Each structure stands twice: as C-alpha cells, then as structure tokens.
Amino acid sequence: MTPTLNLTINGVPQQIALDDPRATLLDLLRERIGLTGTKKGCDRGQCGACTVLIDGRRMNACLALALSYDGAEITTVEGLATGETLHPVQAAFIAHDGFQCGYCTPGQIMSAVGLIAEGEAGLDPERIREGMSGNLCRCAAYAGITEAVLEATREMTSATGERESA
Amino acid sequence: MNRFEYTRAETLGAAVGAEGAFLAGGTNLLDLMKIGVAAPDRLVDISHLPLDRIEESAGGLRIGAMVRNADIARDPQVLARYPALAEALLSGASAQLRNAATTGGNVMQATRCSYFQDPLSPCNRREPGSGCGALGGVTRTHAVLGWTEGCIAVHPSDMCVALAAYDAVVEITGPGGLREVAMEEFHPLPDAEGAGAPSLSPGEIITHIRLPDPGPLARHGRYVKLRERTSFAFAIVSAAAALAIEDGVITEARLALGGVAARPWRCRKAEEALKGALATAETFARASELATDGARPSGDNAAKIVLAQRIAARALERAAAGTPDRLPALPASVFAGDDNG
Numbered sequence: 001m002t003p004t005l006n007l008t009i010n011g012v013p014q015q016i017a018l019d020d021p022r023a024t025l026l027d028l029l030r031e032r033i034g035l036t037g038t039k040k041g042c043d044r045g046q047c048g049a050c051t052v053l054i055d056g057r058r059m060n061a062c063l064a065l066a067l068s069y070d071g072a073e074i075t076t077v078e079g080l081a082t083g084e085t086l087h088p089v090q091a092a093f094i095a096h097d098g099f100q101c102g103y104c105t106p107g108q109i110m111s112a113v114g115l116i117a118e119g120e121a122g123l124d125p126e127r128i129r130e131g132m133s134g135n136l137c138r139c140a141a142y143a144g145i146t147e148a149v150l151e152a153t154r155e156m157t158s159a160t161g162e163r164e165s166a
Numbered sequence: 167m168n169r170f171e172y173t174r175a176e177t178l179g180a181a182v183g184a185e186g187a188f189l190a191g192g193t194n195l196l197d198l199m200k201i202g203v204a205a206p207d208r209l210v211d212i213s214h215l216p217l218d219r220i221e222e223s224a225g226g227l228r229i230g231a232m233v234r235n236a237d238i239a240r241d242p243q244v245l246a247r248y249p250a251l252a253e254a255l256l257s258g259a260s261a262q263l264r265n266a267a268t269t270g271g272n273v274m275q276a277t278r279c280s281y282f283q284d285p286l287s288p289c290n291r292r293e294p295g296s297g298c299g300a301l302g303g304v305t306r307t308h309a310v311l312g313w314t315e316g317c318i319a320v321h322p323s324d325m326c327v328a329l330a331a332y333d334a335v336v337e338i339t340g341p342g343g344l345r346e347v348a349m350e351e352f353h354p355l356p357d358a359e360g361a362g363a364p365s366l367s368p369g370e371i372i373t374h375i376r377l378p379d380p381g382p383l384a385r386h387g388r389y390v391k392l393r394e395r396t397s398f399a400f401a402i403v404s405a406a407a408a409l410a411i412e413d414g415v416i417t418e419a420r421l422a423l424g425g426v427a428a429r430p431w432r433c434r435k436a437e438e439a440l441k442g443a444l445a446t447a448e449t450f451a452r453a454s455e456l457a458t459d460g461a462r463p464s465g466d467n468a469a470k471i472v473l474a475q476r477i478a479a480r481a482l483e484r485a486a487a488g489t490p491d492r493l494p495a496l497p498a499s500v501f502a503g504d505d506n507g
Contacts, residue, residue, distance in 0.1 A: 020169070059265050059266045060262045060266065064192060067172050068174075068189065114262075130496055134263065134398060
C-alpha cells in the first residue's frame with residue numbers, strides 16, 4: 001500500500017503519494033514538489049541550510065521524516081514573498097549583504113523568520129547571533145546576517161505596532 | 167538508510183509493547199539511520215501521542231515525553247522554579263533542533279562518541295564484544311568518572327544533568343505496567359564488557375518526567391557549560407547547581423556534572439560538604455574538589471577533571487548569586503560574565 005501524505009506547502013494543499021517511507025521532508029520538497037530553494041547541506045541537522053517552518057516553527061527538514069508530518073503546514077523560502085514584493089527578511093539580507101555564495105541563505109532567511117516570530121531575541125545582537133547559531137555560513141557573512149536580522153526585526157515589529165495602534 | 171516499515175501510534179496503548187524503534191522528534195534516530203549506526207526494520211511514530219503537556223503535579227511539574235525541548239525552556243513555571251533546566255536546554259543544540267527534539271528523545275539520545283558513530287570502528291556499545299575503539303584513541307570528550315575498559319563514552323545531554331540535580335523521576339510504561347526510575351540512575355554505567363544493560367526493555371516507553379517541588383532551590387539555580395565553541399556544541403564538561411541559602415548559610419545543595427560519565431553525575435559528597443557551610447568562594451572551591459571524587463582519566467583527558475572542578479565552582483558561585491531575572495544572551499556560557507549574567 002502506498003501511503004498518501006497531506007501537506008499544505010506555502011499555502012497550497014497537496015496530496016503526495018509516497019512509495020518510500022524513508023523520504024525526509026527535505027527530499028520531498030526538492031525531489032517531489034520541485035521546490036529547490038530549500039538546500040541540502042550536511043543532511044544531518046548540523047548546518048541549517050534546510051531550515052523550513054513546520055506549523056510556524058523553524059526546523060531542519062533533513063531530520064524530519066515526511067510521513068511523520070502528515071497534515072502539517074510547511075513554509076519554504078519560495079513562500080515568503082508576496083508577488084514581486086520581497087519579505088522584509090529577504091529585503092534586509094540584500095540590503096546588508098547577508099551572504100556571499102548564497103547556498104546557506106534560504107536556510108538563514110527561514111531561520112531568521114522563525115527567530116523573529118519567537119520574539120525572544122529582540123534587538124540584542126548577541127541574542128540574535130545565539131538564536132541563529134544553527135545556521136552555518138562557510139563564507140562567514142555573519143556580520144551582515146546579524147545586521148539584516150536586526151533591520152528586519154525593526155521593520156516587522158514597527159509594522160505590527162502600526163497595525164495594532166490603527 | 168535501510169528500508170523500514172512505518173506505523174503511527176495514535177494512542178499510548180498502541181505504542182506500548184510495539185516492536186520496532188520509537189520515532190519522536192527524529193533528530194537523533196534519523197541521523198543514526200543515515201550514518202548506518204541504527205537500522206530498525208520498523209519505525210513506530212510516537213510523536214503524535216497526547217503526551218505533549220506540562221502539568222502541575224504534587225507541588226512540582228510533570229513534563230510529557232513529547233513536549234519539545236524549546237517548549238520546556240520557555241515554560242514560565244520552568245523558568246521560575248527550575249531555571250537551571252531552562253538554561254541547560256537553551257545551551258544545547260540549535261533553535262531548529264530544540265523545536266523538534268522531545269523530552270523522551272533527549273533522555274534516550276545516543277552517545278556522540280565518534281567511535282560509536284563510526285560503523286567501521288569497534289564499539290562494545292554498538293556491537294557487544296567488538297572492543298572499544300576509543301581506548302587509546304582521541305579521548306578529549308570521553309569519560310573521567312564511572313567508566314570501564316568496556317566503554318568510556320559519555321551521555322551528551324544537558325537537559326538530563328539539570329533534571330538529575332532537581333531529583334527528577336522518569337515515568338515508564340511497559341507491557342508489564344508502570345515503573346519509575348530516578349533520572350540520575352536511569353542511564354546505565356558501563357560494566358567490564360560494555361555499555362551495561364539498556365535503560366528500557368523492548369516495548370517500554372517513557373511517558374513523563376516528574377520534577378518535585380524545588381522549594382527555595384528555585385531562586386538559586388544555574389547551568390554552566392564548557393564547550394569548544396560558545397554555541398551549538400556538546401559539553402566538554404558542564405555543571406548544574408541549585409542552592410537554598412538562608413542568612414548566608416547553605417541549607418540545601420544540588421550539584422550534577424555533565425560530559426564526564428555515561429550518566430549525569432550527581433555529586434553527593436560535594437552536596438554534603440555544602441550543606442550548613444557559608445556560601446563563599448572557599449566553600450565552593452572545596453566542594454568542587456569533592457565533586458570529582460574518584461575521577462581518573464580514561465585516556466589523554468586528565469584536563470577534564472580540573473575543568474570539571476572549575477566549572478562546578480563557577481556554577482555554584484553563579485547559583486549563589488541568584489537566578490537572574492532573564493537568562494543571559496549566551497545561556498550557560500563561561501563567557502557570560504559572573505555579574506549574575
């Protein structure tokens with residue numbers, strides 16, 4: 001019997017027939033769905049390149065068995081922008097040179113989106129660096145990444161504040 | 167990775183007694199399967215069992231086995247009453263891993279001994295009778311307490327060290343019913359042949375971790391962890407300390423070491439020496455020497471004994487200064503400064 005998996009990926013409900021239970025969420029996204037923005041780095045939960053949001057929480061897709069997340073809502077880097085308008089975290093990474101080669105960038109961006117949603121780092125650069133320590137950057141663009149997360153946090157919290165006061 | 171049969175257990179009854187390997191957060195088991203150290207024929211997915219709550223229990227807390235590590239660390243009751251537990255959790259792994267890893271899985275995680283993780287190396291823990299590749303090898307992360315020539319691996323958990331200090335109890339359900347084991351006794355110490363008897367029998371499952379009322383220990387709890395980089399690394403040595411202090415005198419003390427043995431190491435002699443003594447640097451230095459009573463290097467790692475003493479003293483000093491209102495930006499870091507931060 002081939003199990004069928006129900007996932008909502010970037011807002012689109014999908015039914016996926018899975019003939020091999022070994023598929024991780026990372027392999028499923030890249031090989032079956034064709035969303036190759038999520039990157040495979042170490043494939044062992046050590047580098048963070050595969051970070052996605054599962055039900056709103058950042059996790060390593062390489063260590064998530066796809067079958068275990070039947071029914072979940074997944075957000076990948078492809079699901080962040082609204083049309084041609086970049087998500088504030090994406091825009092801030094460009095503005096602050098938060099990358100060189102770009103391979104770790106989708107994972108960095110998804111991790112930053114998760115970090116800002118957690119709301120515990122605020123505008124403290126040390127807490128941001130600690131909160132982003134699950135994402136390695138071999139080009140060592142860390143200084144720009146921290147600046148980008150700071151700016152995106154400011155942007156997103158002031159936007160929330162305006163909405164709340166409106 | 168080998169092929170396996172996958173089933174999802176919707177109820178505890180369906181999980182207990184099931185044959186196969188239990189899958190929860192997957193952060194350790196899937197990794198072990200990818201590197202060929204684990205190859206179960208059947209995975210029983212227990213991640214959806216209704217064991218995902220933190221409840222009040224007899225003045226303390228009862229943490230479900232499927233609560234994610236990140237959710238324990240940000241629980242207001244845990245932060246207020248068991249701060250060393252929150253700090254230990256936040257000093258471990260990465261935010262992504264803490265969002266996935268479960269309480270039960272953290273307890274059950276395998277050693278990070280590189281010889282255990284390498285299927286080509288002999289390892290009594292992975293393959294009983296094959297020998298120990300770590301003996302005479304690279305041993306800076308290996309045990310200095312409670313080891314034998316059968317196995318010198320350490321348990322990698324930070325969470326369990328704090329749990330042992332707080333007298334936590336592991337609740338287990340099996341085909342034969344319920345049983346409980348103290349956290350500090352849960353992980354077996356090795357015997358002459360290898361890793362010792364497994365903590366759980368086939369079909370048994372951890373359902374909860376129970377924490378007793380910490381009383382006045384709540385206000386003086388800290389975790390300190392020495393590692394090769396400041397974040398996202400396992401401990402070389404670590405220490406959880408909790409104190410009750412009245413008018414400068416220690417009325418109750420808890421101290422446990424991590425990274426030194428196959429289990430979190432409760433330092434009973436040090437605790438006895440602390441009780442009734444003045445909360446001073448001299449007291450903590452004396453207690454920290456007792457903390458490593460019986461320690462001996464298992465290889466080229468004698469430095470860990472001295473480091474463990476220093477980290478224990480640091481944890482006691484920070485605990486005595488009082489739990490900070492907010493955990494430091496770098497939880498458990500030796501670089502966090504001693505100004506209560």
